[in-house]
Amino acid sequence: MAKSTKLTQPALQFKTTYAPAPESVSAANIKVQYDLFINGKFEKPLSKKYFDTINPATEQKIALVAEAGDADVDKAVKAARSAYNGHWGKMPPKERAKYIYRIARMVQERAREFAIIESLDGGKPIRESRDIDVPLAANHFFYYAGWADKLNYAFPNRKPFPLGVAGQIIPWNFPLLMAAWKIAPALACGNTVVLKPAETTPLTALKLAELLQDCDLPPGVVNIITGAGKTGAAIVNHPDINKIAFTGSTEVGKIIQLATAASSKKLTLELGGKAANIIFEDAPIDQAVEGIINGIYFNQGHVCCAGSRLFVQESIYKEVLQKLKDRIATLIVGNPLDKNTDIGAINSKQQLQTIQKYIAIGKKEGAEMFESTCNLPGKGYFCRPTLFTNVAQSSRIAQEEIFGPVLAIQTFRTDDEVIEKANNTPFGLSAGVWTNKGSRIFNITTRLRAGVIWANTYNKFDPVSPFGGYKESGFGREGGLHGLSAYLKYE
Amino acid sequence: MSAVTAILPNFRNTPQIDHVGVEERAARFTKRSIKAETKVNGLKLALNMIDLTTLEGKDTDGKVRQLCYKAMHLHDAYPGLPTVAAICVYPSMVAVAKKALNGSNVKVAAVATAFPSGQSSRDIKISETKFAVQEGADEIDMVISRGKFLQGEYNYVFDEIAAIKEACGNARLKVILETGELVTYDNVRRASEIAMYAGADFIKTSTGKIQPAATMPVTLVMLEAIRDFYYRTGKKIAMKPAGGISKAKAALHYLVMVQETLGIDWLNNQWFRFGASSLANDVLMQLEKERTGVYQSANYFSID
Structure with a gap:
């Protein structure tokens, strides 16, 4: 695998500070x-x-x-x-x-x-x-x-x-x-x-x-x-x-x-879970990118059904990755009580150490890391939104639940390939499928072994809908x- | 520069929009809480992005001159305010506006091409555009032929935009999609692509004569089209939502959306405008509230 190098930075320049708007x-x-x-x-x-x-x-x-x-x-x-x-x-x-x-x-x-x-x-x-x-x-x-x-x-x-x-x-x-x-x-x-x-x-x-x-x-x-x-x-x-x-x-x-x-x-x-979030080339891409962000960075990634494994169809990989990076650059990490904060604090020191351990493992495994360049507060337990590309199915960051804002990205070519990879995990809590093709939604979702599957959305909860793995x-x-x-x- | 010479995409196969997702994303921008100096800076920026508009059959020279004065002197009681970006009028009023704005940075934009319906021949649209430019218009706001677009005659729409762009000479071209008549987000996205590849400098939501006019999700779809065009070609296109934005708070939400979709390079009146006439006074009222701590009655702000 390629040695760990910095990926292309976001193409656009964002300002990620607003005047503080803390809840009292x-x-x-x-x-x-x-x-x-x-x-x-x-x-x-x-x-x-x-x-x-x-x-x-x-x-x-x-x-x-x-x-x-x-x-x-x-x-x-x-x-x-x-x-x-x-x-x-x-x-x-x-x-x-x-x-x-x-x-x-x-x-x-x-x-x-x-x-x-x-x-x-x-x-x-x-x-x-x-x-x-x-x-x-x-x-x-x-x-x-x-x-x-x-x-x-x-x-x-x-x-x-x-x-x-x-x-x-x-x-x-x-x-x-x-x-x-x-x-x-x-x-x-x-x-x-x-x-x-x-x-x-x-x-x-x-x-x-x-x-x-x-x-x-x-x-x-x-x-x-x-x-x-x-x-x-x-x-x-x-x-x-x-x-x-x-x-x-x-x-x-x-x-x-x-x-x-x-x-x-x-x-x-x-x-636990290690959900596959699957983006097909005919997906509504901008909304899918939003779904990826919501899937993995919602609640600092402390979500058992987080879309922590991203599968992107090869033909749209570059575009999705570019958009993901630009979107990550707009995420505001900081004081949880500020109404503008997108990503708050990691729940505990112990959990932060677990996440950092996995980030180190990812780098060691040869995956390429990209993280937001945002500033973190001096005190408290914080972690930048992070993604890894060049991840292998056998990488630990693709197999084990990290429970933090860390996304492992892989590409795929065919429906069969992605289903095989998505199901190749000891977990089976949730999954996401993004495609504009109705028949594909039915085909893929019936073959995924997961308790909750979202189509063209992610991390949606309702009391009426059963949840489990x-x-x-x-x-x-x-x-x-x-x-x-x-x-x-x-x- | 005329039509972008890069390989044209297939306009029948433009990116699809999931309407639930795009509306959710647009709503998320409204959750940003804009306070203190960010608010004041944002409000001043919004003022500076306004295209103050009068597009009525009963417009007179006097009304246009008054509007031009307001454009340069929004609220003299508040020192240091910017001017608006432009005055937007019918072609027959361009000369009056141009003269009244002499010496300022405020641009004159003219609606042309059988605005607002666009139901005329191409020759007439071209000659109307040339007339407006001759009168001194810095910017031309054209409408697309929605009927042709909805019939699937994308080449017709493309060629028409390209022809008007040519007639514009050095004037910047705003292409009004009239999104209220296109109905679906997929159509808005497709029309945006056609306009940008055909040579638009701006893409603009609406004429203001049809409801719904600008909405946040529609504007977001267009901003994302601009971003993708920039990714592909490296060329920046400007954006103008028009109609329906009358409150300062909404204007701030739009600015947040621009900032978080296209970044800070688009946060100036070269690349982003508000087509609005009633927005200015609400922004002024909010600015005075921030400055003095109290709201003042509408009577303290000049109607135009």
Whole structure:
């Protein structure tokens, strides 16, 4: 392979600074210390331990958060169990629905505060938390609230019943949205919940706990406990939990599947991905370029369904690459709270190191790197939008999930070739196809082994649409009717 | 320079536009939050890009002279404001405008070629163009033959533009696509390509007589066509959205779109214009708000 040389620079000159337009942090009310939300109250952890949650854009501490030990997990599960046996499991479904609708409306009312805290705690740009994460979270509650009293119509003649207590473990890339994805269908089906947000991004889940108090949701229906992997393990291994729903890395997913094997726990896993985004020569190219950008640089690339492998048909490769570079030059990297920021902070120091490790691997493997020339803030965890060309199918940067703003580009000639390469991965979460030819969309999408496939768009989410993976990307679906059935059993 | 002599593309096979994608991208520019000095600079730049326009049957010499004065003195209460880029009038008013603008940098643009419908013979269009140039027009705003275009007579449209370009001499040629009559983004893109290869110096969205006039997605499609033409030929083409842009905030969104599609080289009135008459006063009002901190009533800004 060619030695690593600088590719042609963007053909056009862009100015990527606008006067600062920061969202005001004062609109968010954040406490100094957060305890565990168990049985409708914030309670001090029996473990007596706390940890810091920090702002990845400034490396400053935001708040102290309790670390739930085994005894705390047990307390939360007991609270959930007694709520399930006591009132929630027996409540008429339309009454349950009222609570869920109330949650949805209150998320909308507090949208601004949620968005600010999401960006502060997780590093994602305020434009995304404001326009995507929070509205989608509210929509999930609205959607599932509607199903609560219609489960017999959703699954006719099957007499659906709730499972009991659900243990839910969510990742740090979409903290509030993932909480909504997990809690809304569980409650709609009549289950109670013990939810653990990720240790780097616990704040919006804890704000959601405050919101649940204000909603007068009966105690114990939703318990939110914070902590790291050990807390998660205690949830997974707790004998009185009926269902585990996990979103996170494939590595941890495998451990959970092993731990829940030979138990009666139901399990859904939504794990990693290495999605192929495929651009055919007859695609609407400018919109496809936008889809590539949105596919890999959305949320700093911390997206399990990110379009991290780009396949471009040979005949349009030069044009696509030129346009990609010019588009990358316009991306603004910086303060997540600035309304003009396109790419915010990498979620944690550890994740930044992982990304940097893969960038080094890519260079070492002989791929050619191109990165934006933008300035990065002096403090905080930031990474320039990066792409690699001259990538081999056997390169690690084309095989392993990087979970950062790093794109691996390959070219292809024929439909068969690209399908073979796209499917040649242990993952199978998502894919994208860009072509103006309807028949090709149907042909390619039926042959791609991925749970979610977008045609002429990318990274679009809707509560109505099921989301989940094939192969090592996990099993079970969230969203839509499929998402309900993950929280039900049948007589 | 007449028609670009590079190998002509097949105009039946111009790039396709996905309308969902292009509208989404255009909306994204409106999410930029333009504040403080960026806003003031942007507003002044927008003023300097305006083609102040009067295109009415009832236009008089007096009205044109008043408009010309306004072009050079937008709001004398605010020191240091730029002039607008040009005055846009019918050919019969060119001489009046030229005289009134004498000594300034403000250009005179004339609509020609049986504006706004373009429903006349080529000879008449050519002689009207020559008349406007003789009267002193620095720029000619022509309309394409939309009927021929929609019939698929792309060569006819191409040849007509090339002929008008020749008649323009040293005047810069703006080619109005009248996108409201072309309906689809694919057609807008195709017409843009035809115009650029046939020798347009500017491509312009609309006459202002047909709705819809300029929209952000349509302008984006044209800016992307300009960018691709530049990639292929190295030749820069200017852009003029016209009609429907009456608010300062919208003008700033357009500038963001130009900046992030074509880059800073296009951010001056040589390469980008607003065809608008009511935009100037809203921009002035916003500038005064930035300067004084309070909004002033519309009565403080001269109507033209």
